[in-house]
Amino acid sequence: MRSALVVGGLVAVATVAVVGISAVTTVVREDQEADQARRMTISCNASLGPITSGPAGSGAADAAKLSEEQRGTVAMIISIGKKRELPPRAWQVAIQAGMTESGLRSLDHGDRDSLGIFQMRPSMGWGTPAQVTDPDYAINKFYDVLEAVPNWEQRRPGESAQDVERSAFPDRYHKWEPMAAHLIGNVGLVADPTGCGQGTGVLLAAPTKSAGEAIKFALAQQGKPYQWGALTTHQNSFDCSSLMLQAYRSAGVTLPRVSRQQFQAGAMLPVEQAQPGDLLFWAYDPSNPATIHHVAMYLGDGKIVEAQQTGVPVHIRPVRWGEAELVAQAVRPGV
CATH class of the missing domain: 3.90.1720.10 (endopeptidase domain like (from Nostoc punctiforme))
Structure with a gap:
C-alpha cells in the first residue's frame, strides 16, 4: 500500500489466530436469522448486484485454490463485516483488496514498511507494526477507512478498494471480482448482496x-x-x-x-x-x-x-x- 491516509485513534493490540477451514463454516453460519433481519435494514441499491468479471467459472476456480490461512482471513473479513452491520458489498471490497495486497495473508514484510493483510504502512499513520499485522485490527481499520469514502457503495468494488489503498496500480483490484463475489455468496451464505430482495428499483411496465x-x-x-x-x-x-x-x-x-x-x-x-x-x-x-x-x-x-x-x-x-x-x-x- 502506498497510502498517505491517517486515521485517528488506536486500539489495544490483540493477538488473533487465523481461523482454519474447520472453523469457517461455524463462523459464517452463526446468527443467520439475525443476519437476515439486519439485511432488511440495510439501504437498498437495486442497480448493484454481484459485480464480476473474468472467464465463466473463474470465481469458483480461484476460490478453490485458497489455502487454509487465506480461507480463514476471508472468514474473519465476513465475520467482522457482519458484526459491524456492513453490507456484503463491503466484504467484497475487503476481500479484493486483501487478495491483491497480500494474497489474504498477514505478512510481516512488504514494500517499504507495508505490513499485514492490506499492506498498511505504520509510517503513514495506519497503526503500529504490531497493530497492522493483527488481522482483527487490520480488517477493522480497513472498514473504518472504507466507510469514510464518499459513495463507496455505488462504485465498482475494485474502485472502492483503490480509494482505501491508494495504490500506484489502481486497476489491479478488479482481477479478483469473480472470486470475491463467489465467496460472499458461498462462504458468506448471502444470496442477496444488495439487501434488495426481489426489488428492482423503478422499472417500466412490461409491454405484454x-x-x-x-x-x-x-x-x-x-x-x-x-x-x-x-x-x-x-x-x-x-x-x-x-x-x-x-x-x-x-x-x-x-x-x-x-x-x-x-x-x-x-x-x-x-x-x-x-x-x-x-x-x-x-x-x-x-x-x-x-x-x-x-x-x-x-x-x-x-x-x-x-x-x-x-x-x-x-x-x-x-x-x-x-x-x-x-x-x-x-x-x-x-x-
Missing part, C-alpha cells in the same frame, strides 16, 4: 402479459446458483438460457434451449429500444449470431436479470448499451 409473467418468474429465482447445462425440469439452479426458457415457459411461450437458438425465437428490434421482458444477447463477435454465448432478460431502467457464470447466483445488474460483446439486436419472444 407474457413478458410480465416471465419477469416475475426470473426475479423469483434470484440467489439460486449458476450451473452450466442446468436441467429445465427443476428450479434449483440455472444457466443463462435455461433461466430464459423457464421464465417464458411459465408465461406460455416456448423458447429453444440454448442462447444462440433463442436469438431466432422472436421479433428483433434495436437493442437500445428494448423493453422489459426482451432478451439481450452477448457474442464473441457481436456481428455473428453463431458466436452468441450469453442471454439475459431486460428489466427496463438500464437493468437485466441473468444467470451469469459459475460462482455467481442469479442476480440483477446494470447494463450499458455500449458494453463489450453486446449484440445490437434484442429479441421479443412470443411476437
